[in-house]
Amino acid sequence: MKPSLRACLIWTLIPLLLVSCGREEGYEIRGDKVIWNSWQGDGLFGRWSEAELTESRGFEILQPQGYAKNATSVYHGGRRIADADAATFQMLGKRVDLAKDVKRVYLDGHAIAGADPATFVLTEMFDLGKDKKDYYLRHEPLHVRDMASFKVLEANAWRNDHHIWARDSLDYYAGAKATQISDSATFQVVQSWYAKDAKQVYFGSSVLAGADAATFQGVGGESGEFAKDAKHVYWQGQVVDGCDAATFQVLKLRYAKDSKLAYFCYASGSPPLVLPGSDAKTFEVIGPSSQGFGYAKDAKQVYQGANVITGADPASFVVDPNDPENASDKNRRYRYGEPIK
Template sequence: MRRLIAAVSLVAVALLPACNRDTPPSSLFSAGGYHVRGEKVYYLRSFPGDAFEIDGADPASFHAFDQTYARDKSTVYVDGRALPGADASTFELLDGDLSKDSAAVYWSDGEVLSEDPAHFAIISSADHYLFTKDATTVHLNGNPIAGADPATFEALQDPYARDGVRVHYFADPPSFRVLNADFECSADARRAYYRNSVVAGVDPTTFPSNRSVTRCDETSISFAE
């Protein structure tokens, strides 16, 4: 028993340096994200990732919003990297993995989504469809919707939306795939499509995974034998 206690004590002592406030964080002991250790700031990638020091970060004013976003007195950071041109004093998080400052709205990877933050708004966010707008443009998942009118645009039951001029129809972007390009047949997680029309009565979850599509029209889809 004494030997067992001694062994446990030695393990505990061996682990102490990993938690020292002056050493880089380790994914074995700390959660991924931002860590201030003494006079340095680190970004730790999620397990089994490693940590790197954020050059120039000010530990005294450093504030982490979450695992992705942070700022200090002069700089905004995304995944441990400086976000060029971002205004740290006005930076804030929005819903839908978006953020903004006084000059721009940023997509989840730090790319500029809109240069009109004063008029930016989230219209709807549900079932993989993120509709946003500013004074001149409507976006779906960060992509402009050509011809859409921001003043009258509204999201309807998925995958439909409308404005004062037209009705818009969208597929499900994360699961969308082409089934047969020659027959202009495609599908997402919930529907199959022939050109721009929904193939009635077809459930993509029942499609055989080992058989290719050989024919497609507005009423049916055929698979190779």
């Protein structure tokens, strides 16, 4: 057996060996003591740690790696929850991470600020709860001003920066932050990053100053980052200088173009990159690559992502449909955008 393969197998078997030895993270009743077992380190290197919590008499494990209690104290993950009321403490619903006592609601062992345990319930959205006076996004109160009109627009969008996921008659929400709506009757989410009403345009939790609401529209992007109005093209809420808004369009495989130039759009958070010397009139995307972007060409040049393939003949350049890293023209073959000698 090769050394590298032997090492791989050894490290793969370590978790199995640990389990077979009866060690796993969580509470353990050992005689008259309660022990919290935890692994200190990463998946390969570290050691088991034992912490003695309390005596075992009257100790109740509510969830093996989560909540537990005795007559006087409540624990989560081996940590005592300060000021929790053990006499009234109980799990909440079918969730292993939610619990409550007479005073508070807890998520992952931490109190949800301001939540009322008597009226707190879960909503259909996994991360959202509510009580008689407010909604709560995980641990954060939203301070909803109009509870009756509050509605979720996109349940998973709150996890993405700037995405608009809920609204009521007065505000919309990006993350846990509320932004006041200027004209509720005409408010609409344009696409994930952007919204507008009859008076103004919004990006994330901010007003997009200077944008024209009447002509504002979304134009796509991998995460909805592009929009435009009559005057400007916007990328993540920033004006893209030099773009012709009237003709700008997002193409597939991270390319875009307007009447003058073509652009490549990195996924790393960089603004659109102008492809120097590109001819927008003849520019077309011709195929994907396995690296998350694609091939394109115009009358003068061939591109892989933002790079020009030096010497490639655009008139005869084609991408192998069975292997997108292979391409050819009338003169030579290419692999990963480089000529094959």
